[in-house]
Amino acid sequence: MADQKRCERRFLAEIEPGHRHFSPLRAALALSQAAEPGRLPSQVLLPLLQGLPALDERLAGMGKPYQKFEALSSYFFGELGFLAAGPAENGLAVTELHAVVTRRRGRALSLALLYYDLARRLAFPLRALAQPGGVLLGSHWLPRGHVLDPADGAVLPLDAARHRVELLISGRRLAFQPQRLNPLSSRQLLERYLVAMRIVYQAEGLAEEALRAADWRVRLMPRSRAARWDRGLLLYSQDRYEDADRDLGGLLGRTGRPRDDTPERPASTAKEARENRAAVNHLLASLSGEVDA
Template identity: 25%
Template sequence: MSLGRENFAQEMSLPDQEIDLAKAALYIAQEENPSLEVDYYLKQLDQWAAQVRSLLPVERYPMRVLQGINQILYEELGFRGNEEDYYDPRNSFLDQVMEQRVGIPISLALVYLEVSRRLDFPMVGIGMPGHFLIRPEFEDAGIFVDAFHQGEILFPQDCQDRLQQVFAQPIDLQPEFLEAVSKREFLARMLTNLKLIYINHQDLERALGVIERLLLVFPDAITEQRDRGLLSYQLGRIPSAIADLKTYLAHSPDASDASMIQLLLTQISDQSE
């Protein structure tokens, strides 16, 4: 097991509220880049938070804090959404996002969350379909931040408009779309993005590695076990494929794809005899 995987597994052994999102995200990147110095990037986040702190008045009302974070991250440091190459896997690696100052909504949201946390201004991730947002972590905040679009402040109607832009069709904003996500859900969404990118690039080895980490986040994610089985089969790892696909069918005998998986499993078993 790589150092990055070991570190990530250790972080995932903690209760959700104790998980350090920045560390966990850097451990994901460390698997891609074993020489990555995690502490360097954590200190960089500390430094950016200190820059914001120097701008803030004694009375830290929420909009002033958000304006301060936006000034440092977007105006001075030049962070921006990567519209030109949205599906570049580097957009999902926190070290690369911090170095290049570009990313996708969830990775930029992570930078924003980590800076705000260091200012004792806690914020939470909002797993809106198709476009990740964040908001201050207090009751009835009523405002959301779009880290991908220069820290733009949104109200619920703006979230509805953004949703329609993303899906290019009328879509109703459901209350659950604006609910806060847990730290594990945050990391799972980051990893799922990366998994889909690798599968689309036919980089099955890396996709399999991402699924392994998804199963560290949510060990009972049965569809991830199914996908691990399918990728293992494509990579010629037959015993692993059979074990995972059998587990999937045992847990989800009535799944819509159960008959297809059963057929594949029969074929694999016949081939391996």
């Protein structure tokens, strides 16, 4: 528990926009820890809640989920007039939600948090809607031409996202399953962001940033086997075998993989080393699907 509190204090120290390691994602996680469980502070949302009773009545009269989605998105992005801030705009970090609400302009992550909290207050089943177009917002850390869906953390090319939204709005192929309509909590939503961030950084060859995202996911979900497995595979790909072995439950040690401190071996054993790594890769791939969160 002491270690967890120490991690949280360090985390909270890094949410200031002026900090050299500042990240909107870290700020959002700190916000979710400080706020009411599953909710953003009511005083932040108060200016947005006045129109919710009328919107709730409108939603009650709509039978199809995509109609409700259109009504909610119209309220948030139309009547309230929220816009995504450009990467060059300052003073719109996720920690400054009062300013975001006042100016109706903010980063993708801050808008997603506001949008999702409004949806939860309406008991609106966003989770069943694969790619709600209103929250498919670009973010400055995503690859050019891609967007992130806050519902499940998926990183999508713009063309694929547009196609999914068209299917959603038209009502075609929309699998509406009432038993699965459980909106994500703030903690689950932020875990999806961390997974997406790790994928993006790894694809861009930014190894340290990818590892940082995987590490924060473990800190956020310390009991998640999937989070530790994901970090372990990343460490393994970076040849950090001792650290990887701890996350992978000693699997590398059981397969005979050399330790980080193993002395250089003769060139004649290079083929053996490649074969060992290939065997471990095959084993890891076969086990990845069996790891549960």
